Each structure stands twice: as structure tokens, then as C-alpha cells.
Amino acid sequence: MSVSSPSLPKPEGKRRAGPRWTHWHAIWVAAVLAFVLLWLFGKPFAGWAFKYPRGEQLPFRRLIGEFMKWLVDEASFGLFSFTELTRFIAAVIDFPYRIALSLLSTGFLQGQGSDAVQILPPVSWIAVIAMFTMLGFYAGGRRLALVVGLCFGFLALFGQWNNAMITLASILIAVPLGVVGGLVLGIAGYRWPMFAVFLKPVLDLMQTVPVFAYLVPILFLFGFGPTAAVVATIIYALPPMTRISMLALGQVPGEVHDLGRMVGCTSRQMTWRVLVPSAMHGLMVGVNQVIMLALNMVIIASMIGAGGLGFEVLAALRRLDIGKGLEAGLAIVALAIALDRLSQALARRAQKHEHKTAANAGFVARNPYTSASVALIVFTGIVGLAIPALQTYPEAWQVSTGTFWGEVVRWINVNFFDQLEAVKNALLLNVMIPFKRFLLGLPWLGVTGLLLLTGYSLGGLRLGLLVATLAYLIAATGQWEKAMITVYLCGISVILACILGFPIAILTAERARLWNWVQVIIDTLQTLPSFVYLMPAVMLFRVGDFTATIAVVAYAVAPAIRYTAHGLRHVDPQLIEAGTAAGCTPWQLLTKIKLKLALPEIILGINQTIMLALSMLVITALVGTRDLGQEVYIALTKADTGRGLVAGISVAFIAIIADRLISAGADRLRARLGLKH
Amino acid sequence: MPGEASSNVKLQCRAVWKLFGAGAAAALATAGGKLSGEALAEAGLIGAVRDANLEVRDGEIFVIMGLSGSGKSTLVRCMSRLVEPTSGEIFFNGENLLSAPPARMIEIRRHQMGMVFQHFALLPHLSVLGNVAFPLEVQGVGRQAREDRARKMVELVGLEGREEFFPSELSGGQQQRVGIARSLSVEPEIWFLDEPFSALDPLIRREMQDEFIRLQNVLKKTIVFITHDFDEAIRLADRIAIMKDGMIVQVGTPEELVTAPADDYVAEFTQNVIKAKVIRVASLMKPMPKRAPTGGYLSDIGMTSAIADVAPLFQSANSVLRVVDDAGQPVGCLKREDVVQIMMQA
Ligand SMILES: Nc1ncnc2c1ncn2[C@@H]1O[C@H](COP(=O)(O)OP(=O)(O)OP(=O)(O)O)[C@@H](O)[C@H]1O
Numbered sequence A: 001m002s003v004s005s006p007s008l009p010k011p012e013g014k015r016r017a018g019p020r021w022t023h024w025h026a027i028w029v030a031a032v033l034a035f036v037l038l039w040l041f042g043k044p045f046a047g048w049a050f051k052y053p054r055g056e057q058l059p060f061r062r063l064i065g066e067f068m069k070w071l072v073d074e075a076s077f078g079l080f081s082f083t084e085l086t087r088f089i090a091a092v093i094d095f096p097y098r099i100a101l102s103l104l105s106t107g108f109l110q111g112q113g114s115d116a117v118q119i120l121p122p123v124s125w126i127a128v129i130a131m132f133t134m135l136g137f138y139a140g141g142r143r144l145a146l147v148v149g150l151c152f153g154f155l156a157l158f159g160q161w162n163n164a165m166i167t168l169a170s171i172l173i174a175v176p177l178g179v180v181g182g183l184v185l186g187i188a189g190y191r192w193p194m195f196a197v198f199l200k201p202v203l204d205l206m207q208t209v210p211v212f213a214y215l216v217p218i219l220f221l222f223g224f225g226p227t228a229a230v231v232a233t234i235i236y237a238l239p240p241m242t243r244i245s246m247l248a249l250g251q252v253p254g255e256v257h258d259l260g261r262m263v264g265c266t267s268r269q270m271t272w273r274v275l276v277p278s279a280m281h282g283l284m285v286g287v288n289q290v291i292m293l294a295l296n297m298v299i300i301a302s303m304i305g306a307g308g309l310g311f312e313v314l315a316a317l318r319r320l321d322i323g324k325g326l327e328a329g330l331a332i333v334a335l336a337i338a339l340d341r342l343s344q345a346l347a348r349r350a351q352k353h354e355h356k357t358a359a360n361a362g363f364v365a366r367n368p369y370t371s372a373s374v375a376l377i378v379f380t381g382i383v384g385l386a387i388p389a390l391q392t393y394p395e396a397w398q399v400s401t402g403t404f405w406g407e408v409v410r411w412i413n414v415n416f417f418d419q420l421e422a423v424k425n426a427l428l429l430n431v432m433i434p435f436k437r438f439l440l441g442l443p444w445l446g447v448t449g450l451l452l453l454t455g456y457s458l459g460g461l462r463l464g465l466l467v468a469t470l471a472y473l474i475a476a477t478g479q480w481e482k483a484m485i486t487v488y489l490c491g492i493s494v495i496l497a498c499i500l501g502f503p504i505a506i507l508t509a510e511r512a513r514l515w516n517w518v519q520v521i522i523d524t525l526q527t528l529p530s531f532v533y534l535m536p537a538v539m540l541f542r543v544g545d546f547t548a549t550i551a552v553v554a555y556a557v558a559p560a561i562r563y564t565a566h567g568l569r570h571v572d573p574q575l576i577e578a579g580t581a582a583g584c585t586p587w588q589l590l591t592k593i594k595l596k597l598a599l600p601e602i603i604l605g606i607n608q609t610i611m612l613a614l615s616m617l618v619i620t621a622l623v624g625t626r627d628l629g630q631e632v633y634i635a636l637t638k639a640d641t642g643r644g645l646v647a648g649i650s651v652a653f654i655a656i657i658a659d660r661l662i663s664a665g666a667d668r669l670r671a672r673l674g675l676k677h
Numbered sequence B: 001m002p003g004e005a006s007s008n009v010k011l012q013c014r015a016v017w018k019l020f021g022a023g024a025a026a027a028l029a030t031a032g033g034k035l036s037g038e039a040l041a042e043a044g045l046i047g048a049v050r051d052a053n054l055e056v057r058d059g060e061i062f063v064i065m066g067l068s069g070s071g072k073s074t075l076v077r078c079m080s081r082l083v084e085p086t087s088g089e090i091f092f093n094g095e096n097l098l099s100a101p102p103a104r105m106i107e108i109r110r111h112q113m114g115m116v117f118q119h120f121a122l123l124p125h126l127s128v129l130g131n132v133a134f135p136l137e138v139q140g141v142g143r144q145a146r147e148d149r150a151r152k153m154v155e156l157v158g159l160e161g162r163e164e165f166f167p168s169e170l171s172g173g174q175q176q177r178v179g180i181a182r183s184l185s186v187e188p189e190i191w192f193l194d195e196p197f198s199a200l201d202p203l204i205r206r207e208m209q210d211e212f213i214r215l216q217n218v219l220k221k222t223i224v225f226i227t228h229d230f231d232e233a234i235r236l237a238d239r240i241a242i243m244k245d246g247m248i249v250q251v252g253t254p255e256e257l258v259t260a261p262a263d264d265y266v267a268e269f270t271q272n273v274i275k276a277k278v279i280r281v282a283s284l285m286k287p288m289p290k291r292a293p294t295g296g297y298l299s300d301i302g303m304t305s306a307i308a309d310v311a312p313l314f315q316s317a318n319s320v321l322r323v324v325d326d327a328g329q330p331v332g333c334l335k336r337e338d339v340v341q342i343m344m345q346a
């Protein structure tokens, strides 16, 4: 293959300003020419370069499948078998989960199945709302109390209470386990650098493998049900917590470290009395992340039996019952906002210190919140026996908006069907389908070669080899075609997100008040679980690639806006003054100075957008795409671990290729602009 | 006391080296335990401390002074083995610290050493009292006992009434007072202070130095004090070690450094010092004359007073002061013309 010709000269390295026509240009021209020739004329005699021959495929799928089977059937650690281990983990998680579920939803039951008798009711809806409202008041004052109270009230009012409590029960179990697990891993990584070296790539991979792909092996090992869902949630929330823990611990000043050793701390005292408390602020940021990720995952994990709000959305999607789905979606939004604001306020709260009430005051005076909560739980529990409305939110008070949303959809369809269809079809026929055809027609060999060259010229041989190998592996495991569809959907979505995001960023970045509003909106968009985005898209455009694209754009637009605005806001004001002094018009100022200097930042924003788009794309398999996501989804329904993992890891590979190339490009650009990192 | 060669050495460093960089120990060993600056640069190593020899005597304030990056912090951390020296020996009360097992090191640090840090290193989640009691808490001292002790220390540094405050609620000077109280809570035998006042405003710094002198008059600890401020060194030190590029270029009393700087580097620091403030009566006095001067001695002065402090005592042109030792015995006399000469040099 001439594209990846082996005798490449050394990359130009530090030399930037060379002659206009360098050997580099020549190589690129030759490579692109070879690529085009292969693409246009290669098919008749080199079909294998277009479609990876079946017989040559690497049998990862089968091997993984066999490995999983072996794990479950035979693997043993001497004292106990692998199956016993998974059962043990399941039991450890199941027990507290049952308690949380009983407390929040089912009450404590005696007996099995339908004969079960409730011996203790769950905590009443009034007590739950009051407790969270008080927590809000404690953490963030009256405003937060109001927000949290309204959010939880919303859940009751719209009849989502029980589902929300099921979801909350999973979160209550997954978050502490995820936080502790991540912290322990983080501490280990901090203490033993060798372990960190091993941990980093694993975390990288775990954070790029799409969420569905996690679900497949977990489903296989733990079966269908809430326990599996909690396991998936913990695993999903673990990597960011680990990373943040390592970072936060690493930022503890050296002097504090010295202090710990100087006063003679043992290594346990050092960790728990010195390092962890000193890193608390950073760690709390991690806790907030874990909570939000757990919520996202618990919703998605409804596919393997988590139940709750996620199941409601999923069931509605399957029935295309827009009203029900939207209601559940809005409930998720309410829950997400409440949890996010609460955990953020609690993190800030942990920074401030309370001067203790005098120790001789009574228990109630010292613990007003706890006392009030206990009193409320007991009171509503007992009185609730006589007046059920105190215990369970009465159905008669519920407002169902399901029919209302159904009406809205009908109304939109009656009045705007033609317009919506026109937009959809125009985009599909003129842009999306041709782009898809184009990508599907490309030879994998040529693409791999071009990637090698791109990586080489941006970041050296290692990068080139990395991206080419990953691309090759995608082809060699038979995922090329589906991967191209993923690339096509992702590409279109990212372009649309940029077309939408850049103007917003440019128009608002320098208007402080307006920008604050935009920030609130994109912050909120980013806290919403990805599932939520599907409903409105389906409502307007039904299923298909276009719907998927809309959902992906909505999910992924935030970083495009945020990074662009950030870049624009941080251009050196002296340069802008210089430009103004030189008589630039505002337009020239924007295009010639600001955008140029903000470019590295903008590129990072695009990178983030791509990452988010890829993770969302997999979820849009639910609305009928035909890409790698669909492959994972099918694997999930068949509990076919090999198939799911191979497809999932292919998505991770695409993400890694994009990320490494773009980061290397941004670094180069930054160096050329003379900006520090 | 300065100048006195007291034999009770508290802490001793012998040929201590600390090199940063890969393969430092091997490089030093193959070179026979000594590496020149060029050899270090060639091997890609950083010579943070190079061949340091010094003795810290019981009850003295030993100041290590040098510019930023000269290796002061590294050296003082070698003394408590917070940093493991690449080679050399460190004796504390005659015990070789570098061969002490970890448990013994913890023991020594817990009970015999205290340290104050440049940026205070207070634990943000503990109150003033909690911070001061922390070293005792680590040792497992009961709550009542350690809080009683911590309260005393808080009082000692003048922070009574703020026991329940948190570090973020204190000013820099107050935070460092907490750091000082904390390091004293275990009644250490040796007290390390790594640029304790460098992060403070000049006015507060001055105030803290006075406070430090007051404390030392009460406590009489053995102190290793790090600073990059020569004026501070002169104010506080019994003896000063000057460091440059990891090496100790001169050790001596402030007076010795001012009157006989070992090289240009030291002279650079001392040239702006007001000599009369540093030079002691003892080094300027003349032997007692056979017979008392006409008009007698104006008054008696101590040997260790600074010249600047006694200068105002000279009133008329020919007056002479009598110098007495601690016991009040006359040991010499101080003449006006000698003092004038020193005063003119400033
Ligand atoms: N952990 C380390 N790794 C590598 N080099 C180090 C390390 N610690 C210190 N150094 C280097 O050793 C030299 C001495 O550092 P040290 O902190 O002891 O200087 P210092 O005199 O205390 O300076 P300052 O007044 O800035 O505190 C410096 O060149 C520093 O860069």
C-alpha cells in the first residue's frame, strides 16, 4: 500500500517556518492521490480492501463469549468459584438495596409474592419531601429548599412518586459504594504510582466504552434485575471518582504531607486524618459527579431491570406512548435538578464550618434536622394508618398530563406535519444519506492508511501507529460498516451542534448577563440523563436516523457552546486593544483576532462534543439507528457478551482515535500561536 | 551563647548529600561519594544538598540562610528524614537517624521533633484547638488531656478566645501562630522552622519575630530556623549557616559573618548590614588598663551587648566604659574612638 509507505522522513518537529513547499506536502498529495485511486478503481481487484474478508476476521467475539462462559461455568479462585464471587457481590448489594427499597417504596414485607403482608409502611411521601426540603435548607438556604421541595412535589403531583422512589433507592445504594470504591482505588493509585500507571489506560477505556456495552457482561453475570443495575451503576460511576480522587489527593500541598509525617502519622492516619480531609473539596466535586452519573446510569440500566423512572421511559418508547414517556422524562429532570443542586450545595457547605452548638444543649437542640425528620416519619407513619393520604399520595390528587402531551403531539402533527417532514426529508435526502453513502463506500485500508499519516504528522509515529491499529482492529473484527454509520451519525450531529453552538457562543460570550443565562441552561442540559433527550425528538420526528441526530445534538451541544465562549472570553485583552487601535471593524476583530486565538479552545470543545455525541449515539439505538449502538443493543437483548463488547469497544476506539488526533492537533496549534497550555 | 564552644551537640550532619534525579545514589557511589557541580549537570542530577557538615548545639538558634533554591528546605527535611539523604550521616542526641527503623523514626518525630511550615500546613477541617491538638491525637493521647495541653499552647501564642475558629477564618499571622502552637504541643527537643514568616507581610513578620524571641526566652529550645532574609537571620540567630547551590559556604555567629565573610557571596549579604548592630562589645573591648581612667568609668556594660546599644552611653570625648562578664567581674574596657569607627562604617 502506497498510502502507508514505510520510508517516511522524520516529522518536521520543532521547525515551523520552512519553505512553502516541503516534502510533507508531497507526501500528503501522494497519499491522498493513492487513496482516491484505490477508492475509485480498487474495488474490482482489491475487494478485500473494502470489505474485510470474513475468513480473516479476528475471532474476538467468539473468544469473549467463550471466556465468559468459562468464567461462569468453571473459573475458580481456589477457595471459591467465580460464580460464587458474583453471587456474593450480588448479596452484598442486594441486602442494603432491599432495605432502601422497603424504606422508600414497598414498605417492609413479610411473606412472599402476593401473599406478602406489610408489617411496616414505607416512609411517607410527606416525610420524604420534608426531609429533602430540610436538607436543601441546611445546605443552601431558603432558595434551595424551595427548589428541592418543588422538584419532589412535582414527582408526587404527576404520579411518578413510586417510580422515582425506586430510582432513588438504587441511587442511594450505588452512590456510597461508588464513592467509596472510587476513593479507595484513587488512594491506591495515589500511593503506588505503579498502580496508577496500570489504572490510567483502564480508566480511559472505561470512560469511552459506551454505557450499553457495560450492561451486556453484567447482565450475563448477574442476571436481569435491580442488583445487576446497581452493579452497572457502580462500575459506571467508579472511573470519574477514581480520577478525581487521584487528582484531589495529588493537589494536597507537600507541606501538609510533611506535616503528617512530622507528627508521626502511621500510613492509615496519614490517609484518613490528613490527606483525605485536606482533599475534601475536590472529593466532593467527585461525589457530585458520581450522583449525576449514577442517576444517568440507573435510568439506562432499566434495560437490565432497574425499574423505576427509566423503565417508564423505556416502556413508553417501546409503545411510542409519547405522553407517558414525557411525563416520566420530566420526572427524571426534576429528580436530576434536585439531586444536582443538593449535592453541589452540600459540597460548598463542606467548605464552610459550623461553630458547634454548646455541647450541654439537649439532643434536639443539637440535631434539629434529624429530630424533625424522625418526628415526621413517625408521625406521618402512625397517623397515616388512619388517614392514608398522609402515607401515600392519593391518586385523586394526581395530575396526569399524559393525555395533554398526547394532544400536543397530535396538534403538532396536524398543523406542522408537512413542515417538519419537509425539514427532515430535506436534510436526510440532501445531506445525511449522501454522506452516509460516501463513508460506506470508502475502503477501510485507505482510511487506516490516512489515519496513520495524520497521526504521524500531528503527533509522531506512536500516535500514527496507535490510531491505525485501532482502525484496523475495528475492520478486523467485522465492525467496519457499522462503525462507518456511527461515524456518519456522529459527524452529522457534531456539525449540527457546531452550527448551532458557535453562533450562540459568539453572540453571548461577551454579554455577561446573557451568558449567565446560557450557562444556566447548558449546565442544566448537562445534568439531564441522556435518556431524557429521546422523548421530545421522537415526539416530533418519530423514529429513525434524523430523530437520533436531533437527540444527539441536543445532548452534545453544551461543550461546543461552553468551550467556544470560554475561549473568546479569555483572549488577551491587550491583543484586542491592539486590534482596535489598528482600526479593525468588530467583524475583523472577531474573525481575525478573537476566533483565531480561541481556536485551540474551540477545538477542545469540538472534541468534547464528539465524545458526548458518541456516548449518546449508542443510546439512540432505541429509536432505530443501524450503527454500532444497535449492535450493542441487540447483544443486550440476547445477553451476547462477545457481540456487545466487541461493538462497544469499537465505539471506544472511534472515540480514542478522535480524541488523540484532535488533542495532538490542538497542542500543535497552541504551540504555533505561542499559547501556554 | 554566641562564640562559646559548647560541647553538647544536639544534632549533627556529616557529609550529607541529597541529589534528585534518576540513579542519583549509584552516581554518587561510583564517584566515590563526591560530585562536582559540572559532574552533576552532566549526569542530569540536581544537587539540592551537597556535602553538608554542621552541628546544632543544645539550646541555640541555628539559622540556615540562603537564596531561593539553595537547598535549605531539603537540608532541614533531611534532618528529620522527611527527605531521605542520598548519603551521609545524621546524629540526633548521638543516635544515627539514618539507620533508625521506621517505627523508631515515628517515635522520634512524635516526641522529640516539631516543625513549622512556610505556608502553615494547617488542616482545613480542624478548628484551631483541633489543629494544635492534632499531633497529640495522632499519638493517641486522650481527648481531655490533649485539649488541655492545646489550650495552654493556644494561650502561649496569644490566640486565646479563638480556639473554635477554623484556619480559613484567621489572618496569615494568626494561622502561623497556630502552626507554632501545634509544633510546640508535643514539647519537642528540637524545633524546625522552615521560613515560618516568609509568607507574611513585613509588619506582621517583624511582630512575629519579636513574638518568637519572647517564646524562645521562655522555652529555650534547640532551634533550626530557615530563612532567606539575612536581616531576620541576624536578628534571631546565635549562629548562621549560609547555603549556596546546596553547599554550606560558611557557618558562624552573625558577628563573624559580618566581620570576616568567607567569600564574595557572603559579603554580598553582609554589606548592607549595620555593623554596629551586629558586632558585640566583647570583640571590640581592650584589656583593662593598669589604672582607672581619669574621671572613672562611665558605667558597666555586658560583653554580649551590641555596639549600637551601648554607643549612646558615651557622652564626652574621652569617656571609657567598663565591660563586665555575666558574673559582674570586670573583663575589659570599651573606648569611644573604637566605637565611633565602627559606627561610621554603617
Ligand atoms: N522533590 C524534588 N525533586 C526534584 N528536585 C527537587 C525536589 N525538591 C527540591 N528540588 C530541587 O532542589 C533544589 C533545592 O530546593 P529547596 O526547596 O531545598 O530550596 P530552598 O532553599 O528551600 O528554596 P526556597 O527558598 O524557594 O524554599 C532546587 O533546585 C529544587 O528545584
Ligand SMILES: [Mg+2]
Binding pocket: B072, B073, B074, B194, B195
Ligand atoms: Mg524552601
